[in-house]
Amino acid sequence: MSSNRPADTDFDFTSIQAYAGYFKKSYKLFSCASGGAATAISECFIKNGGIVFGACYTDDFKGACFGCARTIEELEKFRSSKYINTEKKIYDDGKWVSVFSAIENALNNGQKVLFIGLGCDVGALLKTLDSHNVNHDALFTIDLICHGPTYAEVQKQYIEQLESKFNSKVTSFSVRYKKKGWEPPYVHAEFSNGQVFEELFYESDFGFAFKKYSRIACQNCQFKGENHVADMTVGDYWGCTKGMECYNPNGVSVLLVKTDKGKNMVEELKTSTEFQLYQADTEYAVRNNSNYYLRREFDMKTHRQFDEDFKKNGLHHAVVNSECYGRYKKLMRKERIKRFIPAKAVRFMKRIKSKLKHS
Ligand SMILES: Cc1cc2nc3c(=O)[nH]c(=O)nc-3n(C[C@H](O)[C@H](O)[C@H](O)COP(=O)(O)OP(=O)(O)OC[C@H]3O[C@@H](n4cnc5c(N)ncnc54)[C@H](O)[C@@H]3O)c2cc1C
Ligand code: SF4
Structure with missing residues (x-):
């Protein structure tokens, strides 16, 4: 099973152009997952006469599906990451229909369409068309x-836990809330009774499930490395650190452009006065984001045990009784402490550790 690791000598970095960027206005940047490239490109696309299909939460925030935006205002529901499996359906003209059929109709009606989804969503769309x-x-x-992503049932149970705790309905929800900037992500929920709830995403039951209980099919993802089939791939520019020209503490997107249509979208983005775009080094960007090219490897024992407990006893029970919960909590605590240590000191400690190892 090839994982399309760029360490393989045949990985052709010259076939991809990399860019980095972010929204200049902080109110927009804060509502997007990373730098807001997906939203900024969508805005340009609509301004140039197209329509955009993207992922949004269902009205009760217990699941995710697709939507279609014809105006810039309608793009708002797509902003930020939904870390669950989406249903490939869209609510249109009073009924639920397949999002792929809706796109097919739009194309047959002569419309210019932008579709944003995960690699397998794009693959399934192209196959259907x-x-x-x-x-x-x-x-x-x-x-x-x-x-x-993790399973939608995780989000459903998490929302129900919150609603029962606050005795109120959730009216707004994010798993990439930028309370202190790009990192660390927080869960942020607002309720109809005016209350607000926040917790560190990776210390939440949801965060644990996202890390340890991803969709099993992702082990065999067919859309990694050179097998990405979209015109462009967008993600967090994790390689971008303080001191680099393109760094923004509130989020930076990486854009990996593969086709002429992808180049076309970048050309449109260059005309935006709202988005700050930089050219980036492809090899550096790709190597610093392993999920671009690597399939996840699951600890199947943990996954199976979690799955059984989750289905029988619910999310919270499955999390706290998971075999690796103690280790995970320790790691999260370490991460929390690390955030208070200046980056210079961390680098210094790493150098010392490496010297000791090799002496
Ligand atoms: C399940 C999942 C796992 C991810 N894993 C990584 C990772 O390992 N490394 C990394 O660098 N980036 C990852 N990302 C991408 C990252 O979280 C941001 O979504 C991406 O950087 C785009 O940010 P943005 O600011 O440009 O998007 P925004 O401007 O905030 O727009 C978000 C876009 O994402 C789409 N979207 C959101 N959730 C989903 C979903 N569940 N399914 C399909 N489309 C969705 C929306 O339609 C919208 O167009 C992941 C995203 C998801 C949904
Ligand atoms: S890892 Fe691959 S198979 Fe899994 S959701 Fe992402 S693109 Fe789809």
């Missing part, structure tokens, strides 16, 4: 660098 002999010259696609 080809099997129906649909001309997709007017279709532009973006996929996200993908760690693999």
